[in-house]
Amino acid sequence: MSEETAGPSDDPPVVLVDEDDVEVGVAPKLAAHRPPAPLHRAISVFLHDGAGRLLLQRRSDAKYHFAGLWANTACGHPAPGEDVEETARRRLAAELGAVAGPLRGVGTVVYEAADPVSGLAEHEFDHVLFGRLLGGVDPRPDEVAEVCWATPAEVSALVASRPSTVAPWLAIVLPLARRAISSPSGD
Template sequence: MTSREHHLVELVDTDGAPVGSATVEQAHQAPGRLHRAFSVFLRGPDGRVLLQQRAAAKTRFPLRWANTCCGHPAPGEDLATAAGRRLAEEVGLDGVALTEAGVYAYRAQDPVTGRVEHEYDHVLVGDLPAAWLPRPDPGEVAAIRWVEPTELRAELATDSGSYAPWLAGVTECLVRYLDAGEESAGGR
C-alpha cells in the first residue's frame, strides 16, 4: 500500500458540499464514500489531449487508459493547487494554468481489486506549452498517448474496457467545455 492511501480526502454530499473526511483507503473501500476528486486534461497546441495508461501498481483500475492525471485535494485544499502537485508528480509538469470545465459524479467498482471510486470529480483543462517534453513517473504512468477529443469519444463507445470508468463522463465534460468555447469565440 502506498503512503498516498493514508492521505485525507474530503467527503462531500451529492451537491459537492463538504461533510467530513476519510483516508484515501477508507473512501475507496466498498461500498465507497462520495468524495471530492479532480481529473485533468492537458491539451497540446494541435488540440489533442494527453492520456495516460495508469501504472500496474495503481490500487484502482491499473493499466487502464485515463485522462492526463487525476487525484484528490486534501480537505479544504484548492483544486488547482492539488492538481498542479499531481501534474508534477505524474507527468513532470509545473505551472500550467487550469480551468474548471465541469463536474462529473460517478461510482465504479474495480473488478480486479474490489476498490470503489465514488467521486464528485471536478474536470480541469489546461493548455500545454509547445516546448513541453513529457516526463511521466513510471510508478504512476505506464504509457502516454495523444488523441483528439472526438476520436476519444468514439473509442470509448466501442472499447470501454480499456479505459478507466470515469473517462467517458469526464470526456463529455471536456467536449461540452470545448464546444462552448468555440461557440463564444465564433460569436464575437
C-alpha cells in the first residue's frame, strides 16, 4: 500500500512545521489532513522532457483525497528525518516508476485547500522540485490513472478553463515550474 492510498492501520507520520518550515512535531498523515489541517511539510515535483513539456498525472480514483484530478508529476510528504530530494525520488518511483536526473528546488509555497468529496484538507509548506525525466514511466494504477505531457501554456489553459479537473495546488506551484523550464540553467 502506498503513502497516498494508506489506510488507518498504515498511516505514516508527516512532519508538522511552523511558517518558517521549522519542525514542531509529527502527526499521522490522515490526522494531518482532517480539518483544521495543521501545517505540514510536503513536496511537489515537476519533471520535464527537455523539449519544454511538463509531465502531469491524473491522480488515481483510489487516492484518499483529491482523487481523479490532474496534478504535477508527483507529490508526497517527507518522513521524519528524510530530506525533500529523497522524498521526491521515493514518490517518483512509487507513483510512476520514474527516475529523474538532478533535481533542484525552485521555491516553496504555503497553501490550504479543502476537498469537498473526501472532507479532508491540505495545509502544506510545499517544497517544489524540478528535473528531467530519465527513461520512461510505469504508473501504478493505485496511484496514477493516466499521464500526459503538456507545455506550461497548455497546463495554464487547463487550470483556467477546467479548474474542477485539477488539484488545487497545481495552479499554485505551476508558476515555479514555468520559471524553471524557461531559465537558461533549465536542467
